Amino acid sequence: MTSSPVLTLNGLSKTFGSVQAAQSINLELFKGEVLALLGENGAGKTTLMNMLFGHYMPDSGSIDIFDSSGTANQLQLGNPQAAIAAGIGMVHQHFTLAENLDALDNIMLGSEKFLELRRNKSRAMQKVQKIMNDSGLVAPMNVAVGKLTVGERQRVEILKALYRDVKILVLDEPTAVLTPQEADKLFDNITAMTQNGLSVIFISHKLREVLAFSNRIAVLRHGRKVGEISSKEANERKIARLMVGEETKVFSRKKLEVGEPVLEVDNLTISGSSKRESISDINLSVNKHEILGIAGISGNGQTILANAISGLVKPSSGKIKIDGENILSFDPSNIIQAGVGRIPEDRHKDGIVGQMSVAENMIIEDLNSSKIQSRGLLNHEAIMRYCSDLSSKYDVRGPGPNASARLLSGGNIQKLILARVFEAFPKLILANQPTRGLDMGAAADVANRLLEARQRGSGVILISEDLDEILSLSDRIMVIYDGKLRIAETHDRETLGLMMAGEAA
Amino acid sequence: MIEIFQILLTESFWAASLRIATPLIFGVLGALICEKSGVLNLGIEGIFVAGAMAGWMAVWLGAGLWGGVVVAALAGGFFGLIHAILTVPLGLSQHVSGLGVTLFATSVSYFSYRTALPNVSSPPRIEPFRPLEIPILSELPFIGTILFQQTALTWLALFMVGLVWYVMNRTGLGVAIKAVGDNPNSVDAQGLSVYGIRIGAIVVGSALMALGGAFLTMSAFDAFFFGMVNGRGWICIALVIFASWKPGKALLGALLFGAFDALQVRMQTEVGAKVPSQVFLAAPYVLSIVALVIAARRAEYPRALLTPWFKGQR
Numbered sequence: 072m073t074s075s076p077v078l079t080l081n082g083l084s085k086t087f088g089s090v091q092a093a094q095s096i097n098l099e100l101f102k103g104e105v106l107a108l109l110g111e112n113g114a115g116k117t118t119l120m121n122m123l124f125g126h127y128m129p130d131s132g133s134i135d136i137f138d139s140s141g142t143a144n145q146l147q148l149g150n151p152q153a154a155i156a157a158g159i160g161m162v163h164q165h166f167t168l169a170e171n172l173d174a175l176d177n178i179m180l181g182s183e184k185f186l187e188l189r190r191n192k193s194r195a196m197q198k199v200q201k202i203m204n205d206s207g208l209v210a211p212m213n214v215a216v217g218k219l220t221v222g223e224r225q226r227v228e229i230l231k232a233l234y235r236d237v238k239i240l241v242l243d244e245p246t247a248v249l250t251p252q253e254a255d256k257l258f259d260n261i262t263a264m265t266q267n268g269l270s271v272i273f274i275s276h277k278l279r280e281v282l283a284f285s286n287r288i289a290v291l292r293h294g295r296k297v298g299e300i301s302s303k304e305a306n307e308r309k310i311a312r313l314m315v316g317e318e319t320k321v322f323s324r325k326k327l328e329v330g331e332p333v334l335e336v337d338n339l340t341i342s343g344s345s346k347r348e349s350i351s352d353i354n355l356s357v358n359k360h361e362i363l364g365i366a367g368i369s370g371n372g373q374t375i376l377a378n379a380i381s382g383l384v385k386p387s388s389g390k391i392k393i394d395g396e397n398i399l400s401f402d403p404s405n406i407i408q409a410g411v412g413r414i415p416e417d418r419h420k421d422g423i424v425g426q427m428s429v430a431e432n433m434i435i436e437d438l439n440s441s442k443i444q445s446r447g448l449l450n451h452e453a454i455m456r457y458c459s460d461l462s463s464k465y466d467v468r469g470p471g472p473n474a475s476a477r478l479l480s481g482g483n484i485q486k487l488i489l490a491r492v493f494e495a496f497p498k499l500i501l502a503n504q505p506t507r508g509l510d511m512g513a514a515a516d517v518a519n520r521l522l523e524a525r526q527r528g529s530g531v532i533l534i535s536e537d538l539d540e541i542l543s544l545s546d547r548i549m550v551i552y553d554g555k556l557r558i559a560e561t562h563d564r565e566t567l568g569l570m571m572a573g574e575a576a
Numbered sequence: 577m578i579e580i581f582q583i584l585l586t587e588s589f590w591a592a593s594l595r596i597a598t599p600l601i602f603g604v605l606g607a608l609i610c611e612k613s614g615v616l617n618l619g620i621e622g623i624f625v626a627g628a629m630a631g632w633m634a635v636w637l638g639a640g641l642w643g644g645v646v647v648a649a650l651a652g653g654f655f656g657l658i659h660a661i662l663t664v665p666l667g668l669s670q671h672v673s674g675l676g677v678t679l680f681a682t683s684v685s686y687f688s689y690r691t692a693l694p695n696v697s698s699p700p701r702i703e704p705f706r707p708l709e710i711p712i713l714s715e716l717p718f719i720g721t722i723l724f725q726q727t728a729l730t731w732l733a734l735f736m737v738g739l740v741w742y743v744m745n746r747t748g749l750g751v752a753i754k755a756v757g758d759n760p761n762s763v764d765a766q767g768l769s770v771y772g773i774r775i776g777a778i779v780v781g782s783a784l785m786a787l788g789g790a791f792l793t794m795s796a797f798d799a800f801f802f803g804m805v806n807g808r809g810w811i812c813i814a815l816v817i818f819a820s821w822k823p824g825k826a827l828l829g830a831l832l833f834g835a836f837d838a839l840q841v842r843m844q845t846e847v848g849a850k851v852p853s854q855v856f857l858a859a860p861y862v863l864s865i866v867a868l869v870i871a872a873r874r875a876e877y878p879r880a881l882l883t884p885w886f887k888g889q890r
Contacts, residue, residue: 124765126764126888127888128888151764151766152767155767156767163761163765165761167759167765167766168762169754169755169758169759169762169763170758170759170879171757171878172754172755172758176751176755177755177762179748179751180748180752180762180763180766180768181752181763181766181767181768183748185747185749186748186749187747187748188746188747189746190746190748231766
């Protein structure tokens with residue numbers, strides 16, 4: 072490792088309202104190195120990188136970029152164009168691609184004159200082709216981005232940055248949407264690129280990949296840099312402690328005798344308008360005291376399966392039975408009453424009504440309960456009492472029961488949903504990506520609640536992309552790929568990853 | 577039925593269709609540019625009025641006809657700029673701002689007209705654009721009458737269809753406008769200005785809309801009177817959806833509406849005794865709604881349409 076720095080961040084600070092998102096953070100990046108920026112949600116990783124790329128204007132601090140002779144040049148802050156000109160490329164967590172344009176147009180966007188009468192697409196294509204050959208990142212160039220897979224879009228994002236001749240590449244949670252195999256391939260490509268002198272900063276909260284693929288790790292917590300460690304000297308325990316300030320909780324999954332089936336799905340087929348909205352011939356059953364893990368990359372039919380079980384879409388054929396009773400003719404509210412608790416995938420959109428209050432959201436699925444109403448009239452005081460009881464029991468923190476639910480953080484919204492679902496004592500809990508986007512503390516809470524429900528006698532379906540979560544919580548594991556569900560006989564990362572990518576295991 | 581076919585075979589019917597379509601072509605193209613960048617411009621109806629009034633007024637005050645066209649475009653650009661400032665950097669409701677601009681532009685136009693001409697009973701006339709008779713070509717049977725007896729503004733409208741298509745599909749500017757209407761973050765991440773591109777698109781689009789108004793007072797008629805725009809702007813908003821935001825289809829949609837309207841006028845005289853005239857007046861709108869319902873199902877809306885974007889919030 073050569074030790075000439077290419078970039079230094081000097082005391083960058085940024086506040087949003089009353090939140091100190093970054094507090095005088097110093098960071099150095101060396102040539103040809105992969106630096107991992109690790110931290111929980113809200114630790115300030117993305118804020119820091121958005122300041123580097125000029126999306127945010129720092130309140131104080133400065134950024135120096137070193138040219139090949141080692142001279143420092145101060146970067147103009149708050150200006151993406153200046154950052155691009157200085158050789159900084161950023162791959163955002165939420166893709167910044169126009170889906171109505173093809174990949175090449177997205178890549179060329181901003182790097183050509185607006186009114187050039189003849190755009191030189193073939194010259195741009197040659198350059199992209201060379202980058203694809205050098206980096207191993209391949210994606211179709213003349214198809215509308217909206218038609219590309221998530222993995223391909225990711226590669227287009229990176230190619231877009233490389234097209235601008237970047238020296239420093241920032242990747243914000245690059246593997247969040249990739250299969251383990253795709254992720255490994257991406258890191259192989261990144262390693263190859265660093266051989267050619269590229270320096271990489273990647274943001275992650277996955278300890279495993281950070282340890283495997285970085286040279287150095289910087290850990291952020293609550294907007295401060297709390298540690299910097301060479302990856303060789305690090306281990307999961309050590310950096311997890313830095314991240315959350317304490318040892319991570321380990322789940323204890325006791326062995327339980329499973330009971331009779333609570334959910335049976337027979338030959339369920341849905342022919343949707345597109346591939347991601349279709350499933351075919353799904354058979355599964357979930358028993359009392361059991362967690363069935365369904366692993367899969369999103370877009371392979373798991374959402375439509377969950378929607379079918381909760382009554383939001385009607386299947387083309389097949390049966391769904393709760394406790395032996397066919398629920399196909401039920402509407403969603405009947406299904407909730409039949410004992411299905413729903414933890415939806417998009418908690419902001421489908422889990423709560425953002426404009427309504429926290430208290431209203433807690434009672435919204437059971438308005439007929441005698442706890443909160445009599446003769447059709449809601450009892451406001453009882454609702455407030457109920458809400459404050461549940462808030463303390465499930466540790467929902469926020470601006471109070473009368474505040475709009477959308478003001479809660481993601482973790483607290485999830486706890487609100489958990490409270491609502493758990494208090495109904497459901498026979499079946501349908502948890503779709505329940506910890507996606509949550510920090511380690513909140514994710515552990517959710518996992519422990521699911522285990523508690525299993526203990527209590529519920530059957531649980533856990534749909535997740537996170538293999539570690541699936542492996543640590545599930546009694547049985549199935550994998551969904553391309554609308555088809557297969558049983559995983561062996562529970563190891565390698566087999567599951569291959570099945571998720573559609574390869575025969 | 578026989579009457580319809582007879583009408584369809586006349587030269588004057590097709591010439592009228594193209595003439596009626598001309599202001600709509602300008603309007604649809606203008607609305608298309610605005611919406612492709614992600615901003616709905618309901619100011620269109622008022623901008624038509626402003627263009628009609630400003631262009632006519634300039635000529636009446638002594639400017640040349642093309643001078644009037646430029647003044648109309650500037651007036652449109654001005655009201656477009658108001659809409660752009662309210663909806664782009666300030667991110668206000670595009671519906672509310674657009675309707676506000678329509679009310680404002682209409683009232684200012686009527687007010688200026690009344691202030692300049694407080695005592696006239698019949699609107700003063702100007703010498704409008706003459707049909708551009710192209711030697712030899714205009715002698716051709718059928719086509720000659722339809723195409724080569726239109727005014728220069730109709731030719732300008734047809735030229736604009738090609739120009740807008742070229743810019744949208746063959747230049748970096750078009751790529752940037754389409755990108756900003758789909759995902760503004762894509763433009764921001766490449767170091768371009770989302771605000772700049774959107775404001776520019778709205779101003780230019782509004783200038784085009786105003787030319788549609790100018791055609792009314794400087795080519796179709798030779799004077800300005802109240803209520804003359806008569807919903808043409810709203811038709812354009814519907815036609816953009818019909819056209820699925822494609823310039824070629826926009827031309828088709830405008831011609832279709834023009835043909836419905838021309839047919840309606842002729843049907844009134846043919847069979848007007850048996851059917852109330854209001855039925856015919858309503859016909860183009862009813863047929864447009866039917867066409868829109870059929871086309872809109874497949875329309876691909878710009879994904880960021882109506883969604884404001886703020887710098888530094890992601």
